[in-house]
Every structure is written in C-alpha cells, then in structure tokens.
Amino acid sequence: MAKLQAIRGMNDILPDQTPNWQYVEKCFQGVVRRYGYREIRFPILEQTQLFKRSIGEVTDIVEKEMYSFDDRNGDNLSLRPEGTAGCVRAADQHGLLFNQQQRLWYQGPMFRHERPQKGRYRQFQQFGVEAFGMAGPDIDAEIIQLSASLWQDLGLENYLTLEINNIGTAEDRKRYAAALTAFLVFHAEELDDDARNRSHSNPMRVLDSKNPDVQEALKGAPALVDYVSDESVIHYSELKSLLTQLGVEFTESPRLVRGLDYYNNCVFEWTTDSLGAQGTVCGGGRYDGLVEQLGGKPTVAAGFAMGVERLVLMLDSLGKIPEATAQVIDVYMVVVGGQLAGSAVLLAKQLRQRFPEIGLITHCGGGKYSNQMKRAFNSGARLAIVLETESEQPLETVKIRHLIDSGDSVSVELANCGDKLAEILSISE
C-alpha cells in the first residue's frame, strides 16, 4: 500500500519550525493588544453562499478555488477562503455590529485550491483585523499604522513597501467598468486572449496584466480616478494626509485592484521583492457595503489580512528570527540502570512541582551512560542530573553536571537535589 501523505499544498509545520510561528504570533498579539483589538474566532466551514455573496460570484476565488461540498444534510458548505466574510457573519449574527464600533482580530487557516508554489499554499494561515462602525479615514490610517507597527516589531520595516489606491464606491466602479469595457472592446485586437475574456466579466483585472503588449494597448484607457465620486476623493486625500503625519511612507498605485469584490474607496497592499512571485504580504481596505450586503444593517468597515507563511518565510530568509525563540529544556535527567526508573520519575515529579518554570526531560528507555549523556548535550539543556548506583544499592546521591558553561559536576544528597538546583539556576522561589 502506498504511503499516506499530506494533501497537496498543505504543509506540516514541524517542531523545528513551530518556534518561528510562535514568535510571529506573539508579535501579532502584542500589536493588536496595544491598539485595543479583541480576538474573535469563527468556524472554518460556512455556507458556500456566504462567500459567493461577499467575495463575488465572478472572482477567481469563488469560481475555481473554493473547497466546496455537500454535507450529509445536502447543504453546500465551503472551507473559508478568507476571513472577512466569516467575521462579518459572526459579528452581525451576534449583534456586535448594531449601533456600535468594534475592533476585532482573528487568526487561522484559510483554504484555496490553487497551484502551490513558494508562499502560496492550499491551506494557509491568515492573520487579520476588522474594524466596524467607523466611517472616517482615521480608522483606515489606524489599521495601516497597526500593520506598520507589526513590521517594526518584526524588523521588516525596511523590506516592505505600502501601496494605496482609491477604487471608489461600488457605483463608481460600475460606471467605470462600463467605460473600460467599451474601451477594451474597441481595442480588442491589441489584447491577448486573457484580456479579451475579461473585458466583460472583470474588466478592471485587465489593468493588472503583465503582458507588455496589453499594457501598451491600455495607454489612453479611461482612468478610475475620473469616475470616483468627490466624497471618495476627499476621504482618500485625508487618509494620505494622515499617513504623512504618521510618517508612514506610501506610493500610490492607480492600478492596484483588490481581488475581492467587497472593497471600496481606500485599498492598500504591503509588498516585498524578497519572496519571489508572491510579493503581497498584507492586503486590505474599506468594505463599507459588505455588512448590509450580507443582510445586516448598513455598517461601514475596514480591515486587512496578512499571510503568515509569507511572513515566516521572509523572516527566515532575512535572518530576522531571534535565536532565543527556539524551545530548549533546562535539565536532562540521566538514569543509568533499570532499577532506578522509580526514583527517577519521582525525583522528576518533585522537581517539576517545585520549579514550574523549568523544562526537565527524564531519560526513558535505558541505555548506557555515554549515550544518555550524548542526548543530554544534544537536548541543549544547561544541566544534567545523573542518577547512578552500584547494583542493588539504594540511590543516595545524585550528580549535577554543567553541560554548557563548564564540564564541572557536583555530588549532592538526593534530598538536597532541589536546593542545589535552585542555587545553580538562580531560581528564587
């Protein structure tokens, strides 16, 4: 029988890697705490309808990337491809959005059936922030500033650049899309197949084309700016002013279009060139119409999501993860001779009770002294406690040996082992 293996594009994160993840998660949590955001947790599985109605029926995510299936009741469910839809659903369902403001954050796995490559996986981790009930550009500035704080804490501030754009309201874009489609149809012969196909279904995506010929043909195309309402323009320029006051550098990218339909007005992306083709580390913007679109009362909102794999990848390749994050134990107990197993587990139990903060491994499975010592060294422990007696003799003394600073060892009465340990590790009880 063939060996079972993980589903394509779904990664196992092994013990050598998990400290890196914990480090990043700790940084997230520190930042959101400072900004007063509270955690919300919602299911990984939702009605497929939720994503269709929020992300948009004709987006790639919904059209060809969702893990959807009928459950035993015949309901069509999907693994969440992003977090905002579920967050809005949960918050609205429980009345969190009624006449109030909310600052929320979440973290968890998302699922998209794409072809895997560096920084892009079928199950991936997102960390996101959503703010509800605040209409002004100040909240937009706040969440951007929040993300910038995180880069600072992670030491990535010099490796990420912020791009922003104003994509107007849904109405603005509708009028613009019509004009753009007309332009594209007129210039159809200069476009490639892909661009022609999108001219009607999703004309704004054509602007993103990397085909130089298409970009050439786009010269003279109508600009979104000219279709954006005055209100949006004012909001946007206020945001820019706030960012400038905050010292957050940005570049304006008129071509920046988000792939999810619910965004409006200000959108932004943090990108890097150190990740290959998957340069976007964080993306977000306003989505003022989404709550209402999903059946709630009209509620303005803004948020962003970031890809944790991409961040971990980036930190790893840039050497930005502090060494101290790796988990090490403090004490390794070497047990020579099977008759000492009882004494060993008992001593270990007592020490763990007395020193809850230290990590202690008891050697299990026997084996000769030299091999046990080898494991003790390889464990990274500072100290080894050696239990050894002449055969049949009761255990009276143990040896405590330094493994890192020196090779010194001291012999202590079994009963005084804890005191000696406290002294050596400078633990105040």
Added chain:
RNA sequence: GUGACUGUAGCUCAGCUGGUAGAGCCCUGGACUGUGACUCCGGUGGUCGCGGGUUCGAACCCCGUCAGUCACCCCA
C-alpha cells in the same frame, strides 16, 4: 488550470553512453578514553515516488500518475 525542472537510505547527495545500488551525516554495537568529544573496528536501514511499457536485462529509455520547486495565473 498552463508550462519548465526535479523525485535514489531518517538527512545531504553519488551512481559514466541501460547489466538488478553506494558515500557522508544520523542512529546503533564494540575498542580506547576517569565516563557526550576525538580516533579505530563493526552493524541497522532503500522492492531507486507510484503504475504500466520497451528490453535477455532499467534507478538510468518511453507513457501515465502522484508529489516537490519555480514561473504564468491568482492572491495573503
């Protein structure tokens, strides 16, 4: 979904133009050493991703499939 490259012991890899597999590390037994090290000797471990085909014979050729990597696409 499309394309290119890759897939040999737990890990890193070698294996010339086809003749049924090797090294280092790791692990382990022993020698030495007042006891993890070093050195020396020995050992475990692979139906060469999987399935077909060509051939007297394939890890090496062909087809399919799965997976990985990178790019397109898409996005976090």
